[in-house]
Amino acid sequence: MTRFLHLTDLHVSHPDLKDPNLHSDTPATLTRLVEAITAMDPAPDFVVASGDLTNHGDELSYELVKELLADLPVPVVLALGNHDKREGFNAVFRDGPSDRPYFHDQILAGLHVITLDTGVPGKVAGAIDAEQRDFLTEKLAQEPDLPKLLILHHPPRIDPAGLPWGSIDTDSTEFLAGAFKGYKVVGILSGHIHINQVIHWHGIPVVVSNGNHSTVDLLERKDMRIIEGTGFAICDVRPSGLTATFVPLSPDRAQLAFIDQERLRRLSLL
Template sequence: MQRETTFIHLTDLHVGTPDDDHLFSDTTETLREVLDLVATVAPQPEFIIASGDLTNRGDAESFRMLKRIIDEKVDVPVIYALGNHDTRPGFYEGMEVETADPDAPYDHDRIVGGIHIVTLDSSTPGLIGGAIDPEQFEWLERTLDSHPDLPKLIVVHHPPALGEAPDVAHWRTIHFPQSQRFAEMLKGRNIIGILSGHIHHDRVSVWHGIPVIVGTGQHAATDILRTDILRMVRGASFGIGTIRPSGLTMAFVPLPSDRAELNTYPLEMLLERAVPVAAE
């Protein structure tokens, strides 16, 4: 019988160097503060998920900074996904991950605490929106079949598109037709949850029967009351997950914040840099 498993969900760490004038908050200090709080969690988490936008610029030095902080403060496995702010070459070099192709998607899986954790790289170089390539779907199918008896967590930076048609704000999600294929592939696979980031606010959805957990992350929060622009305000949180035989529970731990405005972005700019919506 499956035992209870506790884990931590981090996302959108946006670790950067002091000369990054597009960071708007001290993300390295926030990450250290969050990891100090994580150290107080009981029962002790068995692993940490970091679901993308690990760095703000994707450069190798920022990844090296992230690695130093994690090595200093964390003594459990950390599962990383890549987001649109990351770069694959920067990640492989800075995190000292061996690869034959520094431009290849960082797709991987791991079993921790009896949970099969499957991580997809939804980043699309140069664009904001998410995508899953045909070769990645082939890898995903093989990987899901490799441990059919184990409950599975899916980690992917961009959440799937939730609606029944492409959303006008499609830069927020995995490209719509690929989201549909994703849903079909996950059916009947003992998926206990999908962990994502990207949109910078805490959100829980049930998508084709699967909980989709999105975290605010450690960089900034989206003001979801403003729909005419993307308004970023001061704010951060992390998630504490518990996996039981009955399913997944997520609790969110917000850091105190005055919600002061940090920056705004016009929606037109975001749409231009999303994965284009096809004719369908």
């Protein structure tokens, strides 16, 4: 079994910015999350942070993200989202400020992990540009027998009547569907829309996590009501497929009962 964690929408702003657009203390949430991951036994094989690493894309906030993530004892896969700025990210995490998109691939714990940069400067919605389409096609062919895990900040466009800004565009979605034919894709990890959701798309599970900033009230169907709620997903890849378990971080929950391991074993039929 391969286990990895899915974080998204970190929306970190350095405290010096005094960011009026933060819905919660995102540096504190990320600190708490890193501490929780570091204490996990056994440790996950790797961690994915699928975009919107910062709230405004400034170098100071990326430096803080880099500092906070440095304590993780496992590999971290980063992606960019619509709140990110390539110039700021590249200045801190790569070889200097530039507007180059950030897409890459690597093999982790038996998975071929491919990360695309779906951000479109100045837009909220996403897309996959021609350069990255060629990259994806090439990389899929290089490792045809390895199961694939795709990281996209914006999920595929599943519902034509859905939010026009809540996904990659229809053309990019159709490209992905065609590109993946004939390959084993264990899952797609996304964020952007600040909810917990699993979608089955052409037989591929698309796991969307609500992230570390806020969530939205799914019972409010006319307008958008932003509410408290942060978390992440624990993802396990077994021969039977991908399992995603959503873990809430906030708001804090009161303990109602506690059952120790010995009693749990007595209750088991195994």
